[in-house]
Amino acid sequence: MLVPGSFGITPNHKTLSSGIILLKSPFLEFLLRGVVARRCSFGMLSLKAVAILNDPMVPIQPIETRVKESSLELKALQIPATGNHPSEANLDEANRLLVLAMTSSAIEQSLDSSKTIASPKLTVIIPAFNEIATIEQVVNAVVDLPIYKQVILIDDGSTDGTRELIASLHGKRGIESILHPENRGKGSAIQSGFATARGEIVIIQDADLEYNPVDILDVIAPIIDGAADVVFGSRYLSGSKQDASWIHRFGNRVLTGLSNLASGQNLTDMETCYKAFRRNVLSKISIEQCRFGFEPEITAKLAKNRIPIAEVPIRYQPRNWDEGKKIGVRDLINTLWCIVWYRCR
Numbered sequence: 001m002l003v004p005g006s007f008g009i010t011p012n013h014k015t016l017s018s019g020i021i022l023l024k025s026p027f028l029e030f031l032l033r034g035v036v037a038r039r040c041s042f043g044m045l046s047l048k049a050v051a052i053l054n055d056p057m058v059p060i061q062p063i064e065t066r067v068k069e070s071s072l073e074l075k076a077l078q079i080p081a082t083g084n085h086p087s088e089a090n091l092d093e094a095n096r097l098l099v100l101a102m103t104s105s106a107i108e109q110s111l112d113s114s115k116t117i118a119s120p121k122l123t124v125i126i127p128a129f130n131e132i133a134t135i136e137q138v139v140n141a142v143v144d145l146p147i148y149k150q151v152i153l154i155d156d157g158s159t160d161g162t163r164e165l166i167a168s169l170h171g172k173r174g175i176e177s178i179l180h181p182e183n184r185g186k187g188s189a190i191q192s193g194f195a196t197a198r199g200e201i202v203i204i205q206d207a208d209l210e211y212n213p214v215d216i217l218d219v220i221a222p223i224i225d226g227a228a229d230v231v232f233g234s235r236y237l238s239g240s241k242q243d244a245s246w247i248h249r250f251g252n253r254v255l256t257g258l259s260n261l262a263s264g265q266n267l268t269d270m271e272t273c274y275k276a277f278r279r280n281v282l283s284k285i286s287i288e289q290c291r292f293g294f295e296p297e298i299t300a301k302l303a304k305n306r307i308p309i310a311e312v313p314i315r316y317q318p319r320n321w322d323e324g325k326k327i328g329v330r331d332l333i334n335t336l337w338c339i340v341w342y343r344c345r
């Protein structure tokens with residue numbers, strides 16, 4: 001399990017963190033053999049070292065904290081610098097601390113490279129508000145995608161059990177959970193996700209079942225191939241079933257057309273959920289909108305930064321008001337305002 005701001009391992013992926021990688025390096029092997037020769041038998045220390053560094057249940061702390069604590073605790077144990085074994089009662093703890101102390105310099109030397117190795121390829125941000133009927137199915141589908149990823153769930157003040165479910169998933173299967181104390185809006189939830197993202201590529205996934213998570217791989221493919229820095233998934237390029245409400249269909253066409261006119265883009269689906277970015281692109285953009293105004297805002301700001309947007313076809317399974325659809329007339333008016341506002345600024 002990877003813990004934010006630290007180094008650990010993920011049981012479901014072959015990429016390992018600094019401790020395990022270094023364990024296989026000649027430099028660390030030399031260090032460990034030195035410890036073995038001076039402290040205790042090879043079998044005892046090496047088995048303890050492997051167990052400690054590979055055990056996903058051992059809490060992983062930031063390196064600076066671990067090194068400082070290990071140095072202090074070694075002194076407390078009064079382990080001699082050479083020759084003698086620690087007492088039998090302290091043997092397990094001594095082994096753990098010896099590994100941390102003797103590998104600290106090697107870990108620090110490889111800190112930058114290990115961060116790169118441990119960085120996920122993809123971050124999937126899933127904002128949710130009262131989606132208890134679908135959230136677990138969506139999360140399972142995202143987690144099962146065959147790519148090394150960070151999954152961030154943001155509960156936006158749910159009252160139907162979604163919040164408790166998201167909280168319970170934190171730390172499981174690489175999932176990270178963020179809980180807003182009250183409903184702030186989809187844009188606000190996405191901002192929280194962006195601030196926590198570590199992947200090279202960042203994509204947004206709705207918590208309902210209108211968008212099939214399998215399509216995520218198709219949406220990010222042009223970014224992985226180096227053909228684009230930003231990709232939107234379009235519901236109108238695939239011939240998928242469209243929203244039964246003519247108001248929604250008409251409204252989306254009008255809003256996308258106006259957004260194109262204001263931004264100079266040539267999109268077919270500005271309001272789509274699936275928006276994927278290279279993470280360094282997001283560092284150039286500050287998001288202000290807290291609700292669905294996020295969609296025209298991000299589109300306008302990408303245009304102002306002269307960042308082209310590619311589109312790929314995606315599948316779409318619309319739902320109605322009874323099934324939990326949330327966008328309304330208020331959001332339509334706000335979107336129109338955002339298109340004009342971010343064009344004139």
